[in-house]
Amino acid sequence: MQLITTQSAMQSISRDSHNAGLRVGFVPTMGFLHEGHLSLIGLAREQADVIVVSIFVNPTQFGPNEDLDRYPRDLERDKVLCESCGVDYLFFPAVDDVYPADSSVFVDENKVSSGLCGAGRPGHFRGVLTVVAKLFNMVLPDIAVFGQKDAQQAAVIKRMVRDLNFPVEIVVGPIVREDDGLAMSSRNTFLSADERAQALWLNKALQLAESMVKDGNSESLAIEFAMLNLLDKKAHDIKPEYIAIVDATSMKPVNMAGEGILIAIAARIGKTRLIDNMIMGEV
């Protein structure tokens, strides 16, 4: 595995790969890798010949009062994990190279990104789209793999690829969970033992929603109420930020849940913000 730090080196590698008839698969990350990321790398390996993972904690997607400074970082551990997963190139650009001091261009979206996390984190998806557009142009991948854990992010990126005509295929990998159901996240490292125990109720609330839909109780309002009620009773330190029952492509709210509908939840536990979601299966 090679560590790459400059745009020009990264572009040369991708161009050479394309000229050799190889497909470039790309997994953009903010590092502090966990099994969720590794599963995305596995998906990339299935569909591409040359695997690039980027590690870049993107400052523009963090709000002024968010956790940019304390976001967990461990490049040496990430290197070992990437090497062990057969990553060919680890792309690790410097913040000053990615964002020159007089940077003034951005990519934004005004439909898919407006609700859910977009409502509570103004500017977040502008930061995400801008850095993903930049990374796509630096890495020139044929496919890029994102995690379903950030369901809205995946939908917003798919919309950008369509609307800006990026020649990149987006693959979305399923959520990877701990044995007890907690969705894997780099931010789980912030949780105390008690917070972690309570955090399990996010997934349990989604499971409750799923069982309601299976039982024919598909009204969005009733599902939201039942989920909130469960969290209120079982996890008193969880402060829900939203529960969204939406079309999985447009992120538009729907009145009735059902097959293909996304149920997403965001909540704070102590100082940590966690998200989880589930796409309703056949009922």
Place this chain on the structure above:
Amino acid sequence: MQLITTQSAMQSISRDSHNAGLRVGFVPTMGFLHEGHLSLIGLAREQADVIVVSIFVNPTQFGPNEDLDRYPRDLERDKVLCESCGVDYLFFPAVDDVYPADSSVFVDENKVSSGLCGAGRPGHFRGVLTVVAKLFNMVLPDIAVFGQKDAQQAAVIKRMVRDLNFPVEIVVGPIVREDDGLAMSSRNTFLSADERAQALWLNKALQLAESMVKDGNSESLAIEFAMLNLLDKKAHDIKPEYIAIVDATSMKPVNMAGEGILIAIAARIGKTRLIDNMIMGEV
């Protein structure tokens, strides 16, 4: 010459060209081609092997009260001109393919684009950058050629290429003028004989500025005053929109004109909006 109308066909052609070791040169236009455009095609031919010209009258860069509907169009004539200039592919996408009904992603810039034409045409450069980003991803060029006539557009696009890391080299071709000095523009077709005669004074005002700088009268305010005074006396139907004396890269106003400084003017004559500019040479 081949006429291409779909993104997938265009991308395939560029990929095949790259795989064959050929450089793709791209000249994006809104059609109704004149010698200015043809000079840009000539520049592309000098630096690339495969020449793509796009014709797309981009609705998102026109304001609600601007001239989108009456913008001149003549595809058959444009085809003949492109063929005669050795264009390999004429890319002519449909508006509905470029902008699906639920389009929601855009590219914007907030420094280089804020003054000059950006001040008088809100949303214009957002439309320009969005369509140029889309066209770059559809055409996948190695170099793209723009005209110096739209000096601010060229500067804003260069900034986008830098800030979104597009793997495209931007070449800017000099203004092509009629024998009497009028800068070539598709919109010149709107001018009556009298308006056209008055429009010549835009270039003459720029020449006055140049001679003042050569004579050591370099204060921006004095130059602007002299230019406005000339127009007021000689071309009473010209309504200046702005005169800008700015750094040619950042578009920031400067107090003193001098080598490399851009002097740009925009004005209305009847229903037509014209722009012209000059970069100060060695003095």
